[in-house]
Amino acid sequence: MRKRIYAAPWVSACAVLLAVALLYFLSTESVNARQQAGSKACGTVTVAAASDLTYAMNEIAANFQKATGCTVRLSLGSSGNFLTQIENGAPFDVFFSADISYPQKLEAMGLAAPGSTYLYGIGKIVLWTRKGSRVDVTQGFSALRDSSIEKISIANPAHAPYGRAAEEALRQAGVYESVKSRLVLGENISQAAEFVESGNADVGIVALSLAVSPAMKDKGVSWIIPENLYTPIQQGMVVVRAAANPQAAQQLLDYVKMPATAALLERYGFALPSKIPAARKP
């Protein structure tokens, strides 16, 4: 009764197979290209890094790969999530946390190589908005009192170190109550930044390391939040006890301690522990 055009089943089956094969071919092609770049003797080191390191870590990984021939497999996400995953046996070799207490906790639980926790930098937060936005962030927190600002994005203070710092700074500055109802929470600091970058939030508190990255630097305006308004964001890394490639993990740890890498981190806005005598050493 109903007239429909049916292609022969084998025609559609072939089409689907072809599409799948094409996708697979394209994906393996690019993976091969990347792996050929640096897999000599030392193999692959799997890294979990806090998302404030999104851009810095890509550079560090590329340099490390060039220097040692180790391939870096990089996962970016929220520190809290990685902590939970490593506690539950995630196969990471090295963990770059945005909060040094997480590596310390792993070490205390016997899940990290003893004594490997290292304070690689102290993060800073900035008030950030897109260029051309009507919010004038250079006025600092008083700019947030403007009631035409609808959404202010920060990372989730419940588990993201950068979110905790943001909330603390807002409270210290005495504006928290007036902005509370306008806060939107990013799952991690990268997402908080993306909310502002996409224009969905008017302004946000993001990591300085993201604001100065090549990807974001020219797109926005930032105001560095005074450091006396929040507890220093001490960022620590650690070698995971169950590392599949402990040698490469140790090599990466040593590499991060080198002056060249420290300089790179400084360029991304991290304060270096060696230059801040007041910083508590782990």
Place this chain on the structure above:
Amino acid sequence: MNWQAIALSLKLAVCVAAILLAAGLPIAYWVTFSRWRWKFLIEAIVALPIVLPPTVLGYYILMGLGPRHAGGRIWQALFGHTLPFTFAGLLVASVLYSLPFAVQPFSAGFEAVDRRLIEASWTLGASRLETFFRVILPLSAAGAVTGVVLSFAHTIGEFGVVLMVGGNIPGVTRTVSIDIYDQVQAANYDAANRTALILLLFSFVVLAVIYGTNRRALSIWRRP
């Protein structure tokens, strides 16, 4: 236990199910009875969310309907605000995302109705609308129930889209699945466990009641 998040998820799911009942029935009717040659294109579009990762939908809502693109500016001009970070935004995302879970069972139900009964109704002078409500819908009630239940359940279980466009605002966009994720990230396993358990029991009870009271309800398993 975050009752606020549970209540929000329930509210969202009820709204989505209601909207999909109202919008899904005409779409399913058209998909089932249309003889348009290119109908399969519409069928493919309706089924897209089954295949597409929620991140794709989330991306389009965040970017395409954000204030930097035309779609978002039009929306802003009409409703005064953009979609992300609002309950309306979650509602739009969830309706799109659950569309096939309503339309497909509805359509399967219509398809199973004996064509002769429909034509008999027409020849007896009943209008198409009357035929739909007095013949087709009663005979495909199981499919309608299935569609509503599935879209409700699918919305309760939604996570990826909400994570991308919700902004995690308590009472507005922090649904129960996001709340559990937050608790796990913050290593509050006890809280996560309690909420997860409630959700597990709730889902089981709802489905058990549906299966128990309407043995033909889930026509996916057994065609009426």
